[in-house]
Amino acid sequence: MFKLMLIEDDATLFQEIKERLVQWSYDVYGVADFSQVFQEFTVVKPDLVIIDIQLPKFDGFHWCRLIREHSKVPIIFLSSRDHPTDMVMSMQLGADDYIQKPFHFDVLIAKIQAILRRVYNYNTDQITLKTWCGATVDYESNTITYSGASIELTKNEMFILKQLIEQKNKIVSREALIKSLWDDERFISDNTLTVNVNRLRKKLDELGLGHYIETKVGQGYMAVEEA
Incomplete structure (x- = not known):
C-alpha cells in the first residue's frame, strides 16, 4: 500500500x-x-x-x-x-x-x-547504463558522469533524457514526450514539459552537454550524438 x-x-x-x-x-x-x-x-x-x-x-x-x-x-x-x-x-x-x-x-x-x-516501477527490466556523447548515463541512480564530474537528475528529467537518448539524432515530438511521461496528454500542460526540458538542459550545461539537447521549433526535441 x-x-x-x-x-x-x-x-x-x-x-x-x-x-x-x-x-x-x-x-x-x-x-x-x-x-x-x-x-x-x-x-x-x-x-x-x-x-x-x-x-x-x-x-x-x-x-x-x-x-x-x-x-x-x-x-x-x-x-x-x-x-x-x-x-x-x-x-x-x-x-x-x-x-x-x-x-x-x-x-x-x-x-x-x-x-x-x-x-x-521505473527500472523494471530495463538497461540501467547508457553511453551518450562520451558520458555515462545511469538510469538507476539518475546520474550522469562525464570527464570525472557528475550531476544528479530528478525522475522526470531522467525520464525525458532517456526518451531522447533512446531515439538519438531523431526528433521526438512534444506530444510523444508528454504521453510517455504522464501516460495521457489530456492531463498535463504543454508548458510543464518546457519547464522540465529547460531544467534538464541547465543541469547538462554543468557538464558541457546542454547543447546536445536541441529544440526543434514546432516539432519537439532531439538528443544529438555525433558519429
Whole structure:
C-alpha cells in the first residue's frame, strides 16, 4: 500500500480527498502542525506528497523546496491559484505536477497512478547504463558522469533524457514526450514539459552537454550524438 501525504489545511476538503483516496487503497496522512510540515514528512516517509500552496505559517513552495532538498519523493501541487507563474514556480522547485482547484477526482487519481507507476516501477527490466556523447548515463541512480564530474537528475528529467537518448539524432515530438511521461496528454500542460526540458538542459550545461539537447521549433526535441 502506497503512503500519500496530503498537506491541505481545509479540513473538509482534506477529509473528502482522503476518503476517496482510501477507497483506492492508499494510506493517507495529514498534517497536525502546519509549522512542522517537514518534520512530520520525515516521520511519515510518504511515497508521494500532495500539497496546497496557500497554507498557514509557510506556503507550499517553502515546504516543497525543503522537501526537495532532502528527498526525491514525487510532489503534486493542488491549488486554487491559477496564475501561470504558480505552476512554473512549482515545476522549478522540483514538483512533478500541478492540479488546479476545483478539480475532477478522476484526474487526480490518474495523475497519482501515472506518477507512482513511473517512479516506483521505473527500472523494471530495463538497461540501467547508457553511453551518450562520451558520458555515462545511469538510469538507476539518475546520474550522469562525464570527464570525472557528475550531476544528479530528478525522475522526470531522467525520464525525458532517456526518451531522447533512446531515439538519438531523431526528433521526438512534444506530444510523444508528454504521453510517455504522464501516460495521457489530456492531463498535463504543454508548458510543464518546457519547464522540465529547460531544467534538464541547465543541469547538462554543468557538464558541457546542454547543447546536445536541441529544440526543434514546432516539432519537439532531439538528443544529438555525433558519429
